[in-house]
Amino acid sequence: MMKKLLSILLLFVSYQALAGVDPKLLIRDLNKKFNQVSDYKADLYMEFNLPGVKMKNLKGKVVFKKPNKFKIKAKGIFFLPKQNPMQNMSEMLIDTNSYTSIISGYETVEGKNCAIVNIIPLKAQDELILGKFWIDIKNPLVYKSQITTKNNGTIETKSIYGNQIKYALPEKIIVKLEINRIKVPKMMSVDLNKKSKPKTGIESKETGSIQLNFSNYSINANLSDAEFVD
């Protein structure tokens, strides 16, 4: 068993040595970009595609202030993933002493040659189980992530960068998640004129997505705490 583990570790070390990419250096460079931003405000346009939920796209505003104040302001009802992709990414990566990072492979995402950096927390009691980040080797930015937590399952995000690339702030984030289709019992919905769809046996999860489009960023404008009050 020990021999097997050692050989796997050796394989990883030799693979990374061959590739010549150090995950810690990648994360350090990425954190430098995150650290440039102490607060920001941006316009937001949310597009929802969730199984069993029909809703229109929404306009809103997003505000962030270090260390962890984050708020999306929009009129009406909307859904946001429990794991906030904007906040989680920087929060997860900033404390380099709380995790081990290894590169598990390389992949081209959005035309960028990305290293797949796996983040494994050092403390067993951490909410995070595994974080996978696709980081551009040339200009360290997260283009894709897959975060698995104990309570909220796995969410996958894809980031597209625009004008604010130097601050590592995306123009678009597509969050993909696996959820059970929402079902309202017929007795509760009182749908006498609708026929229930036949059940297929095992209730499989379906993939839903939320697309967050950011524009008109205002960065380091010294936002007041009042922005985060309802």
Added chain:
Amino acid sequence: MKEFIAILKNEIIKTIKRPRSFIGFGIIAFICLMLQSAFYHDGKEILSFVTGQLENVFNVEGKVLNGNLICFIVLQTLIVQMPLLVALVTGDLVSGETANGTIRFLLTRPASRTKIVLAKWIAGLFYTLLLLIVLGFFALFVSHWIFGDGDLMALNSEGLTIISADDIIWRWGYAFLIAFLSLSVVATLANMLSCIMDNSITPIVSVMAIIIVFTIIGMFDLPSFDLIKPFLFTTHMISWKSLFEDPIPFHDIWFSIAVLIIHIVLFISISIFYFNRKDINS
């Protein structure tokens, strides 16, 4: 025409002044206030039956518990019970007078029997309209006053539809119109049975029985029931809910409206036909 208006006026006053008419208003007010009070205290728990499925993955942002949602729930709950209240009053408009013997005095007036049946039918529809106005006041206005405005999270068997608060008032308007048409079918059916039967109670009980049986048939997804469901008026009484879907299935709504109107025309025609040939012995 003057004579008809005089009879109609008289019938409306008679219908509204009866103690049982106030039972309907009282029950609607009571049910609305009871549901509003329950949602005010335990709304989040009640809603968690539905939103709980989402809350494992999402944070549901915004004010879900609002006046529009309460009105939607109240309307969907009461639309099954309201026909019983309508039948309670409209089911003995003719048969009650036949049983009491007062129909003979009414028939001594120069107006034709058709006009008398139509006057009673319109009086029944007027009462139905009043019931809906009371329902609208409590379900929509009082709920908005207590819970405020907001987007509607409409529940249907296929999931949830979120409708913007800015896009909802017209939907309520049409929903209440369709609800009025649906209840008019019940009022017309009750009026028809009231013309056929001489007993005051039997038409009311018969309408209630028909509604209960049809509703139960509608609840079950059995292939043998699927053939008859489209012809049952109870299937189409809930079509107001389709206005809260996205996209709105206008074709289905128009079909339901057509079915409801056909029922009304059929029932009132039978009423007139039967009442014109009826022997008044009592």
